[in-house]
Amino acid sequence: MAGNWKMYKTPAETRAFFEAFRPLVAAAGHCEIVICPPFPDLAVAVDSARGTSIQVGAQNLYWAKEGAFTGEVSGPMIRAAGATHVIVGHSERRQYFGETDETVLKRTVAALDAGLTPIVCVGELLEHREAGRTEAVLCQQCLHGIHGLDERQFAQIVIAYEPVWAIGTGKTATPEIAADAHAVIRREMGNRYGTGAAADIRILYGGSVKPDNVKSLMAQDDIDGVLVGGASLDAKSFATIVNFPS
Numbered sequence: 001m002a003g004n005w006k007m008y009k010t011p012a013e014t015r016a017f018f019e020a021f022r023p024l025v026a027a028a029g030h031c032e033i034v035i036c037p038p039f040p041d042l043a044v045a046v047d048s049a050r051g052t053s054i055q056v057g058a059q060n061l062y063w064a065k066e067g068a069f070t071g072e073v074s075g076p077m078i079r080a081a082g083a084t085h086v087i088v089g090h091s092e093r094r095q096y097f098g099e100t101d102e103t104v105l106k107r108t109v110a111a112l113d114a115g116l117t118p119i120v121c122v123g124e125l126l127e128h129r130e131a132g133r134t135e136a137v138l139c140q141q142c143l144h145g146i147h148g149l150d151e152r153q154f155a156q157i158v159i160a161y162e163p164v165w166a167i168g169t170g171k172t173a174t175p176e177i178a179a180d181a182h183a184v185i186r187r188e189m190g191n192r193y194g195t196g197a198a199a200d201i202r203i204l205y206g207g208s209v210k211p212d213n214v215k216s217l218m219a220q221d222d223i224d225g226v227l228v229g230g231a232s233l234d235a236k237s238f239a240t241i242v243n244f245p246s
């Protein structure tokens with residue numbers, strides 16, 4: 001169960017979140033919990049999560065280890081800050097910052113080289129869905145992105161399916177729509193890496209996940225977790241999502 005805070009919260013707000021959140025998920029042994037705050041909050045988040053099972057991730061990375069790349073942050077830097085995960089290829093990066101399937105692959109490899117677990121995002125736009133091209137778009141994104149990984153690398157990633165039309169819109173994909181897309185992605189992964197490896201990979205759903213819809217999403221076989229934006233900013237609401245079985 002992963003939270004993507006996007007460009008929200010200061011270090012002080014991060015500390016306050018963890019103070020409220022920690023006790024609420026202290027008994028959650030059924031899942032991994034990852035919180036992905038903005039870069040300036042990473043150190044505070046890692047510090048606040050110490051002694052708990054909560055893990056911390058970044059939201060992006062650059063593929064070089066270091067160098068003259070003003071404004072960029074590398075995998076080894078994120079790892080050294082104590083984070084364990086990093087989101088790669090979020091649709092907002094693709095839409096606003098020129099991310100392509102090729103750069104997604106470079107960042108994914110860089111994350112793995114740094115010892116981070118990449119959460120690699122794929123998903124179609126509304127116009128793709130309306131044109132009946134969802135499956136084709138997902139396959140393209142897999143083909144040009146994730147499929148560049150070798151078997152060993154593939155086994156270490158997490159995939160997130162986020163239909164762009166469901167992000168921040170309050171329009172969740174129905175559990176059936178999400179499950180269909182997850183099945184397409186798993187099938188594509190099976191074609192490339194074998195059905196065993198594809199069955200083992202975790203695929204998260206993201207897009208307007210809320211306390212009141214998480215159960216029905218998680219009831220789908222192919223949905224292994226969720227990547228939550230807005231509802232992860234509030235300790236109570238994200239804890240309710242994490243604790244969905246109870």
Ligand code: 13P
Nearest residue numbers: 004167168207208229230
């Ligand atoms: P919302 O949960 O706010 O729709 O955002 C989803 C998302 O983009 C998570 O990465």
